Amino acid sequence: MLVDPFGREVTYVRISVTDRCDFRCVYCMAEHMTFLPKRELLTLEELLRLSDAFIDLGVRKIRLTGGEPLVRRNIIWLIEQLGERVKDGRLEELTITTNGSQLAQMAERIAAAGVRRINVSLDTLDPEKFRRITRWGDFAKVMSGIEAAKRAGLAIKINMVALKGVNDDEFDRMIAWCGAEGFDLCLIEVMPMGEIEGDRTDQYLPLSLVRRRLEERWTLTDIPYRTGGPARYVRVEETGGRLGFITPLSHNFCESCNRVRVTCTGTMYMCLGQEDRAELREALRASEGDELVKQAILEGISRKPKGHDFVIDRRRNRPAVRRHMSVTGG
Numbered sequence: 001m002l003v004d005p006f007g008r009e010v011t012y013v014r015i016s017v018t019d020r021c022d023f024r025c026v027y028c029m030a031e032h033m034t035f036l037p038k039r040e041l042l043t044l045e046e047l048l049r050l051s052d053a054f055i056d057l058g059v060r061k062i063r064l065t066g067g068e069p070l071v072r073r074n075i076i077w078l079i080e081q082l083g084e085r086v087k088d089g090r091l092e093e094l095t096i097t098t099n100g101s102q103l104a105q106m107a108e109r110i111a112a113a114g115v116r117r118i119n120v121s122l123d124t125l126d127p128e129k130f131r132r133i134t135r136w137g138d139f140a141k142v143m144s145g146i147e148a149a150k151r152a153g154l155a156i157k158i159n160m161v162a163l164k165g166v167n168d169d170e171f172d173r174m175i176a177w178c179g180a181e182g183f184d185l186c187l188i189e190v191m192p193m194g195e196i197e198g199d200r201t202d203q204y205l206p207l208s209l210v211r212r213r214l215e216e217r218w219t220l221t222d223i224p225y226r227t228g229g230p231a232r233y234v235r236v237e238e239t240g241g242r243l244g245f246i247t248p249l250s251h252n253f254c255e256s257c258n259r260v261r262v263t264c265t266g267t268m269y270m271c272l273g274q275e276d277r278a279e280l281r282e283a284l285r286a287s288e289g290d291e292l293v294k295q296a297i298l299e300g301i302s303r304k305p306k307g308h309d310f311v312i313d314r315r316r317n318r319p320a321v322r323r324h325m326s327v328t329g330g
């Protein structure tokens with residue numbers, strides 16, 4: 001029911017439930033961030049109404065993200081409510097992207113709620129380096145969170161942002177570890193979003209190059225596996241594991257884009273890499289029914305752009321999009 005001007009059906013919504021986070025990853029946030037005042041945020045009830053409006057309009061998959069979604073107070077309530085939509089078949093899938101810091105306490109309830117898969121962001125297996133990348137993160141806590149998620153029966157995909165000179169010596173180790181643990185692994189190109197300290201051209205590492213290097217050591221076979229996202233997957237024959245590549249810069253994946261993103265204040269971005277947006281919060285608050293918000297969603301989708309134009313370029317050393325990834329949700 002949500003079809004954009006290019007005939008792409010929008011069936012996937014990523015909802016950022018908070019802009020706050022207990023980490024300060026160097027490529028994602030500046031160390032000192034100004035967060036939104038709480039009153040600007042959609043309440044959990046509003047997030048649920050909004051999700052239901054999307055579901056009524058044909059959305060089949062919802063991902064909760066952030067900021068760090070699991071640090072939002074009482075987020076488990078929303079997870080359980082949306083989990084009910086999975087259990088009664090109105091939603092095909094509910095997933096979460098998390099930094100893993102809260103999983104040790106929450107994994108059991110998340111799994112019981114009806115979540116089957118989660119993405120955990122982990123850029124390194126070296127505790128020291130982990131601290132340098134995340135600035136505030138606690139490696140041991142994340143590892144015990146990942147173990148708890150595995151024990152709870154959640155399928156895990158590890159997201160690793162490829163950072164030149166930082167973790168590019170660790171791909172082999174990460175592939176081997178994920179293979180041994182039974183986790184999928186996804187490598188992500190760093191995207192020029194938001195002001196950070198430092199120069200992004202120093203971080204950028206094209207995954208086409210990474211893949212060529214990996215092929216010297218591993219046998220990578222292309223497979224048609226898709227999770228509804230932009231990743232292209234290969235099987236690592238030596239481990240039997242799946243390895244995905246998300247390459248917004250070196251290979252544009254917009255043609256098959258099936259998603260929109262909503263921020264924690266109810267702004268819908270029709271494209272991660274463009275500024276155009278639709279405000280849904282006022283429509284939600286203007287009436288108890290969902291007609292106004294559905295109209296606002298439809299109107300926004302009718303403006304979904306064809307694609308992004310990310311570039312990382314030394315001459316133009318400013319982000320392609322000014323907002324941080326933690327605002328739109330990764």
Ligand code: SAM
Pocket residue numbers: 021027028065066067068069097098099119120121159160161188189190191192193325326329330
């Ligand atoms: N806090 C959660 C986490 O880290 O998984 C969810 C939100 S985070 C913004 C979602 C994903 O976006 C993470 O995998 C993170 O590594 C990635 N990310 C953040 N900033 C990025 C950037 N500039 N380029 C590429 N990926 C980025």
Ligand code: SF4
Pocket residue numbers: 021022023024025028029066067068099121326
């Ligand atoms: Fe927080 Fe995730 Fe951004 Fe890291 S990538 S600062 S964990 S929102």
